[in-house]
Amino acid sequence: GVCDCCDGSDEFQSHACPNTCVELAKADMEVAQRAAVQRAEREESGQKAAEERRARQAEARGHLSASATELEAALAAKTTAEATEAARKADRTRRLAAGEVAHALQLDRLSELSQGVALARLTLAKQVRGA
Numbered sequence: 001g002v003c004d005c006c007d008g009s010d011e012f013q014s015h016a017c018p019n020t021c022v023e024l025a026k027a028d029m030e031v032a033q034r035a036a037v038q039r040a041e042r043e044e045s046g047q048k049a050a051e052e053r054r055a056r057q058a059e060a061r062g063h064l065s066a067s068a069t070e071l072e073a074a075l076a077a078k079t080t081a082e083a084t085e086a087a088r089k090a091d092r093t094r095r096l097a098a099g100e101v102a103h104a105l106q107l108d109r110l111s112e113l114s115q116g117v118a119l120a121r122l123t124l125a126k127q128v129r130g131a
Contacts, residue, residue, distance in 0.1 A: 006024050008017025095101060102108065107115060 003017035005017070006021040007019045008015070110118065
């Protein structure tokens with residue numbers, strides 16, 4: 001007959017089926033133990049990965065905080081530089097309007113030809129386009 005049970009109890013008064021229950025139970029137990037070990041290893045690995053992830057997040061938050069501070073400082077420096085540049089331009093415009101530069105260069109004492117030569121040299125030196 002066909003041995004459906006591990007101990008042959010399904011066969012009526014037959015000794016054709018050997019009792020393999022102990023071997024099957026041992027095999028099942030080994031499979032269960034290996035699965036338990038693997039599960040424990042996965043849990044441990046997952047916990048380590050979670051700890052590493054938390055450490056990286058904490059480090060990233062620290063960098064973010066430092067970067068935010070650096071950004072604020074850079075923006076403050078930019079604002080200061082822009083204000084300084086605006087003041088410099090305003091002063092230059094005021095001085096030009098007041099004729100201070102022309103007076104300092106004594107342009108009123110130059111002949112028209114000398115003024116043209118000076119302007120041409122300045123234009124060439126500064127590589128002004130369209131001149």
